[in-house]
Amino acid sequence: MPAWPVNDQQAALEILSARSSYARMLLDAIEGGQWQSDQVNAHILRRLQALNEISLQPQLERIWGTGSSMAPEKLEVIGSLEKRFAQAPLWAYDLEEGRKHFQLLCQSCHGLEDDNLALGPRLSGSGSLGVGYFLEAIMDPNAVVGRQYQMTQLVTQDGKHLTGLLKEKGETAWVLQTIEGMVKVPLDQILSQETSSQSLMPVGLLDGLDDREKIELLKFLVSL
Ligand code: HEC
Known part of the structure; x- marks a missing residue:
């Protein structure tokens, strides 16, 4: 699946999110690891929720968490x-x-x-x-929020708060991609680290x- 062009993937997801019985196959495939949940964008997630199928709720919540329905x-x-x-x-x-x-x-x-x-x-x-x-x-x-886009927050010894995508976890330093650019933070400078499910x-x-x-x-x- 990951190798499909983006428009074909999207077309397949449109179909799979059109009916509860298909949606169940999709969710099973995600939980079984054959599909990545981050290939499912907000539009498809909204379609899955709009099916309003109670029996799908536990799976939806396991995969995307409780905050995933739109106000x-x-x-x-x-x-x-x-x-x-x-x-x-x-x-x-x-x-x-x-x-x-x-x-x-x-x-x-x-x-x-x-x-x-x-x-x-x-x-x-x-x-x-x-x-x-x-x-x-x-x-x-x-x-x-796709897993590769989850935001990481680092607090450094000297009190700096850095937010961005964790690009590299080296043995001596981590590289964080922030809005201002790449920042390399030596490991011994990192006081705490937190990954957030919030989007950047x-x-x-x-x-x-x-x-x-x-x-x-x-x-x-x-x-x-
Ligand atoms: C500060 C960075 C930032 C800005 C500014 C920003 N985006 Fe995004 N956008 C992201 C990130 C990171 C993601 C992936 C994670 C997510 O879905 O939240 C994303 C995801 C998206 C997606 C979903 C892509 C998908 O995988 O389906 C769309 C569409 C999008 N952005 C459109 C926009 C538009 C239009 C604007 C301007 C009006 C905008 N973004 C401004 C960072 C940004």
Whole structure:
């Protein structure tokens, strides 16, 4: 499965999350180790939850924890933005403006080029997943966080708090990728270490955009 192109994986997951009986196969496969839970993004998780199948709940919670369901008010915002986007005369919205919003809000973590240093997954090719996919990720970054994207917090002897992705656990030093860049911390400097299930992706990313700018950003995202 990991070798499939991202769009095929997504198509398979759409089908597997469409019915309780398929969903059970998917969850069994994840628990059996044939699938990685981090291939399931927030959109699919929302579909699994929307099946509203009580017998699936224990598995959903074992795999993603209890915090994985999306708050109703967030679902409402997503629904209304999806609707506004669907009704907007898109020709009247400037793609280049959308790109600028992306550069400002997203690009520091989501490079568009193949970039090992990117803090978040590459979004190129994700445009076809649709507005809903992006809105779910933006509105609720903590719904599903891939294991490789779980954030680590280090506190050093001299009281510094560092947050980022743990890239390397060497014998003498650890390397943490932070928003400012790679930081190498000698082991004897590390006072404590904690891995969080919170995403590095901030909440409230759309808050600074007005209605027009939100549509411009979404227009750019679905063009990726
Ligand atoms: C500070 C870093 C950061 C910023 C800024 C950021 N993201 Fe993210 N993003 C991440 C990380 C890390 C992940 C992977 C873990 C997760 O899903 O939370 C992620 C995940 C995602 C995903 C889900 C990818 C998947 O695996 O399905 C989407 C979509 C996304 N981001 C879109 C955006 C958009 C759009 C913006 C700007 C409006 C943005 N992000 C801003 C760090 C960031």
